[in-house]
Amino acid sequence: xxxxxxxxxLNDLNxxxxxxxxxxxxxxNQVKTQGGEKLLNEYFLQPLTDPDAINKRSRSFSxxxxxxxxxxxxxxxxxxxxxxxxxxxxxxxxxxxxxxTKRRTLKAMGLPATFDQLMDGVSVTIKVLKELLEFLxxxxxxxxxxxxxxxxxxxxxxxxxxxxxxxxxxxEMNSMGMVxxxxxxxxLRNAQxxxxxxxxxxxxxxxxxxxxxxxxCRNNWTYAMALPAQHYVLEIENFRHPxxxxxxxxxxxxxxxxxxxxxxxxxxxxxxxLMKSFGIAVYLAHMGFPVPVQYMRFSVKSGIISSINVPxxxxxxxxxxxxEVLRVKQVAQLxxxxxxxxxxxxxxxxxxxxxxxxxxxxxxxxxxxxxxHCNFIISTHIIEVGESLRKECVNMQFKYMPTVMEGNMPxxxxxxxxxxxxxxxxxxxxxxxxxxxxxxx
Numbered sequence: 001x002x003x004x005x006x007x008x009x010l011n012d013l014n015x016x017x018x019x020x021x022x023x024x025x026x027x028x029n030q031v032k033t034q035g036g037e038k039l040l041n042e043y044f045l046q047p048l049t050d051p052d053a054i055n056k057r058s059r060s061f062s063x064x065x066x067x068x069x070x071x072x073x074x075x076x077x078x079x080x081x082x083x084x085x086x087x088x089x090x091x092x093x094x095x096x097x098x099x100x101t102k103r104r105t106l107k108a109m110g111l112p113a114t115f116d117q118l119m120d121g122v123s124v125t126i127k128v129l130k131e132l133l134e135f136l137x138x139x140x141x142x143x144x145x146x147x148x149x150x151x152x153x154x155x156x157x158x159x160x161x162x163x164x165x166x167x168x169x170x171x172e173m174n175s176m177g178m179v180x181x182x183x184x185x186x187x188l189r190n191a192q193x194x195x196x197x198x199x200x201x202x203x204x205x206x207x208x209x210x211x212x213x214x215x216x217c218r219n220n221w222t223y224a225m226a227l228p229a230q231h232y233v234l235e236i237e238n239f240r241h242p243x244x245x246x247x248x249x250x251x252x253x254x255x256x257x258x259x260x261x262x263x264x265x266x267x268x269x270x271x272x273x274l275m276k277s278f279g280i281a282v283y284l285a286h287m288g289f290p291v292p293v294q295y296m297r298f299s300v301k302s303g304i305i306s307s308i309n310v311p312x313x314x315x316x317x318x319x320x321x322x323x324e325v326l327r328v329k330q331v332a333q334l335x336x337x338x339x340x341x342x343x344x345x346x347x348x349x350x351x352x353x354x355x356x357x358x359x360x361x362x363x364x365x366x367x368x369x370x371x372x373h374c375n376f377i378i379s380t381h382i383i384e385v386g387e388s389l390r391k392e393c394v395n396m397q398f399k400y401m402p403t404v405m406e407g408n409m410p411x412x413x414x415x416x417x418x419x420x421x422x423x424x425x426x427x428x429x430x431x432x433x434x435x436x437x438x439x440x441x
Contacts, residue, residue: 003047003286004303004334004341008327012308012344013279014243016044022243024280028215028289032071033078035200036207043208047286051226051300057288058223060146064213065290067142071210072135073128078203081128084121085196088189096186104178122185126169132203133158133167147206154202157195162187216290224285224296229340231299232256234282234375238294241277248414249294250274254375258397262365262386263379264421265401270414271379272308274401275344278377279304282342299340301375305331306344321351328364340373347379354382361385369393386420 010016017023018037025044031037048054091099100118107115136151145151158167166184169176176184188196215221219242227233238249248270252261265271277292284291285298307327331343348364349357361378362385368376372395380386386398400421404411 001049001302003049003301004305004339005047005283006305009279009304009306012306013276013283013304015280015283024242024284027242028212030211030214031207032073032075032211033082033204033207035082035204036211039204039208040211043287043289047283048288049286049300049302051228054224054226054286054288054300056146058226061209061212061216061288061290062223063142063144063146064209065216067213068217069138069210069213071207072131073203077124077128080121080124082200084117084125085189085193085200087121088193088196090193091190093186093191096190097182100182100185118185119181122181122188125188126166126184129158129163129199130167132199147202150202154199162192212289219290219292221290221292222294222296223288224281224291224293224298226285226288227297227299229300229302232259232340232373234298234301234342236278236281236293236296236298239277239281239296240292241273242280242292244273247277247292250277250414250416252278252416256372256395258395259372259374260365260369260376260378260393260396262389262396262398262420263377263400263416264381264383264386264398265379266403266410266421267381268410269401269403269412271401272346273414274416275306275308275346275377275379279306279342279344301342302339303334303341304344305334305341306346307331307348308344308346319351321349324349324351332367335368335371335374338373341375343368343374343376343378345376345378347381350381358382358385362388365389366393369396383420383422390420 005015013024014020014022015024017025018029020026025041028044029037029040031040048057103115103118106112133155136155139145139151140148140155142148157163166187169184216223221242232255234252234254236253237251239251240247240249254261263271263275281291281293281296282298282301282304285296286300307324328345328348331341334341335343349360352360357380361380361382365376365378365385366389368374368378369389389396390398398418398420399416400419402413402415402417402421404413
C-alpha cells in the first residue's frame with residue numbers, strides 16, 4: 001500500500017528539496033555518491049506502511065548509527081571507477097578486443113587519452129575492490145550487522161573465479177602486459193558487468209545507511225517502534241523540529257479514545273511549528289529513519305495530509321478561502337474512504353470572516369472527530385469553538401501554546417499545556433511596534 005502524502009503536505013512539512021535550506025532531505029543528504037543520493041530520494045518519496053518492514057529498516061539504520069563508521073573510499077577514486085564501469089556493458093570478447101585495440105592504436109599514434117583512461121579505470125577499480133573487501137571484513141566481525149548475509153555473498157564472489165588473481169595485482173598498469181591488461185579490462189567492464197553493477201548498488205546502499213546513521217548519531221535522534229494499524233496509537237515523547245537549534249520538545253498521545261487534538265494559542269506562540277514537528281516525526285518514522293524524539297511508538301498510517309500554507313490559485317480563480325474548502329473536501333473524501341491518515345489543519349478557514357470561520361470550524365471538526373480510525377490536529381484562533389466542542393466531543397483533547405506577559409512584552413515558552421487559552425495579545429504587539437504612532441504621529 002502506497003503512503004499518501006501529496007505535494008501540499010510535502011511543502012507544508014518541508015520534506016523534499018536538495019537545495020532547500022533546512023528541508024528534511026537537505027538535513028539527511030550526507031551521502032557521498034550520486035547513487036546513494038538517488039536511493040535516499042527514493043526512500044523519501046516512498047515511506048513504508050508495513051510495520052515489520054519499518055522496524056527492520058530502523059534496526060539497520062540503528063546498527064550503523066552505533067557503529068559510527070566512515071565511507072571507506074575516496075570519492076574521487078570511486079567516481080572514477082563509476083565512470084570506467086559505465087563505459088562497459090554486455091560486450092562479447094571480440095567486441096572488447098576491438099575496443100581495446102582501437103585505444104591501443106590511438107596511443108601508438110600519439111593520442112593516448114582513451115587508452116590512459118582505460119588503464120586508470122582498471123587501476124582504480126582494483127584499488128576500490130581491495131578497499132571494499134577490507135571494509136566488508138570489518139563489518140563481518142559483528143554478526144548482528146543487518147547486511148551480514150549479503151556481505152558474505154559479495155565477499156565470496158570476490159574471492160572466487162577470476163577475481164582473486166586480479167585483486168593480487170598492485171594496481172600499477174604500466175607493469176602489466178597488454179594481454180593481461182586486456183583480460184582484466186574485459187572481465188571488469190564486460191564479462192562481470194552485472195556483478196559489478198550489483199557491487200555498485202550495494203555500495204550505494206552502504207553509503208545511504210552510513211549517512212543516515214551519522215545524522216542520527218550527530219543529533220542524538222532515536223528510532224520509533226512501528227505497530228500494526230489496528231492498534232490505533234500514536235505516542236511521542238519530546239518531539240521537536242529537526243531544523244531548529246535547541247528546539248523545545250513536546251509530548252502527545254493520540255488513540256481511538258482521544259484521536260483529535262484541538263490546539264489554541266496566540267500568534268507566534270508556536271502552534272504551526274509544533275504541528276509541523278509532529279508531522280515530520282510521523283513521516284520520518286514511516287521511513288524507518290532516526291526521529292528527533294526521545295521515544296515514539298505508532299500504529300502505521302496510510303498517509304499524512306496537512307493544510308498549513310494553502311495557497312490561492314489565481315489561474316483557476318480560486319480565492320484563499322475556496323482553496324481551503326477544497327482542501328477540507330479532499331481530506332473528507334479520504335477519511336470517508338477509510339484511509340487511516342494523520343490530518344493536520346492549521347487555522348481552519350482563516351480566509352473568511354469570523355462568523356463563517358466559527359461555524360465552519362465547529363461543524364467540520366465535529367464531523368471529523370467521528371472518524372476514530374484517523375488522527376487530527378486542528379488549530380484555531382477562535383477559542384469559542386473549543387468551548388462548544390468540549391461540551392459535545394468526548395474523544396477530543398484540548399491543549400494550548402501559552403504566552404507569558406512580562407510587562408508589555410510577550411514571551412513564548414513553546415511548551416504545550418492542557419486547556420484552551422484566552423490569550424489575545426495582538427494589539428499589545430501592534431502597540432509595542434508603535435505602528436499607530438508612525439501613522440498618526
